[in-house]
Amino acid sequence: MSSYPYLKLDHIDKVFVRGSTETEVLKDITLGIEKGEYVSIIGHSGCGKSTLLNIIAGLLPVTTGGVLLENREVNDPGPDRAVVFQNHSLLPWLTVYGNVRLAVDKVFSGVKSRADRHAWTLHNLDLVQMTHAKDKRPAEISGGMKQRVGLARALAMEPKVLLLDEPFGALDALTRAHLQDSVMAIHGKLNNTVLMITHDVDEAVLLSDRIVMMTNGPSARIGEVLDVPLARPRKRLQVAADATYLKCRQRVLEFLYERHHFVEAA
């Protein structure tokens, strides 16, 4: 066992400066995530969840503090921290296959042969059950399918950490449940390290090993971290009646709606 966590957020502060106004969005965020762990971040809208995720992805610089992956500081974006964006961000001029292949070609250019990259692309599309639509363009598939492709693209990079920014936020409840099941199955199979942003309490409890609850901004910090000691694989229907599940759910709801209820900003 290593003495340091796989992914470490070390005293991260984030201040946005626009002209002469400074907004402190994140304050002293410290968190360790172990390999293979599924961690969710939950918090009210605008508290800085996306900002935190973008910092981990390397898309935004920290003001102070740092992000350490395997005890090495990371500042730039890279395929070792693949992101599934809230609005899928597929390139509309490429097919489903082309979108995943672009990532595969870039990440494995010197490593895998042409045939292997083709096979790896198809393998990842198969993992999210999207092989049937591989020649369609993003405009021709549904929102849930787009998120699946986005997930396949991220998985295909074989990232050390998979970053999900409200991946199911824009989907209807049934599609969302379906995708959650897929993500659980994939996590069970590949044992990826996942950091997911959500504002859906049930989603957080169902999917996560730990739930990180953030206080309201400005200067949002980690309010509480909750362990979800539910055995895996989890089945949606069985878990819903489980006492541990209900207790965890209750804790998160209390945190969000009693102690840190959403204050409408001006």
Add this chain to the structure above:
Amino acid sequence: MNMPVRKTEAVIALPPTAAKILPLPPKRSAWTSRLMARLAAIAAHVVPPIVVLALILAIWEVLCRKAGATLPPPSRVLSETWELIVDPFFDRGGIDKGLYWHMSASLQRVAFGYALASVVGVALGTLVGQSTWAMRGLDPIFQVLRTVPPLAWLPLSLAAFRNGQPSAIFVIFITAIWPVIINTAVGIRNIPQDYRNVAKVLRLNHAEFFFKIMVPAAAPYIFTGLRIGIGLSWLAIVAAEMLIGGVGIGFFIWDAWNSSHISEIILALIYVGLVGFVLDRIVAAAASIVTRGTAAS
């Protein structure tokens, strides 16, 4: 229409001998009705312009038939230019050539100037769209220069090049380049942050980012610029050629005016319009092939 017919037939045609020929009639009528619908759809688009054209020709004929009319009626235009229409390829040396040669000379100038404007325009537009400092430096200058009328550049370029041919090409270039630059820059600036983030996570290098993200993402804008550019080029070439002389449709028109061949002017105008239309369609077709899927996201 078919439904009730088939129903009564089925009721009558209970004996098995009659049943054998049943499937054919509805099939054939479906096929013919589809053909009819297709023809009707085509006719709906072809008939109105033909009717309007016939009307215009009729009014023109009536107006210009009168004594003292300054312009020839269409019938006379046709009879006077018949030789030019049927033999566009004659070449008697100098500028006494068929319309094909004049057209192709003009098109060559446009092709050179426009191709140059496309390449340089996309490059400059990318620079202005991508770099804030390039935009601050160049944009005000572009905004002023693009309002200069094309022909105002001609004396300057004649002074610089001391030759009609490069001067005409330069006028086309300077006319077509502004919409290309401006639209490309807007397209580059409008590339969604998401695509840039995808490129960053994948660590695309500059060349990969340019070809795999920038060009396809900005393609609809670039083609808007290219389409405006080809229209302006064709507008400018006729005017420029009137001034520089030599072989070319512009000077052909000017020459016809000097020799009072009004019918030839009219014929040339029709050709200029048709070619301009075709050029626009070619760029539009290229755009719709290249930007397939890009517009909707």
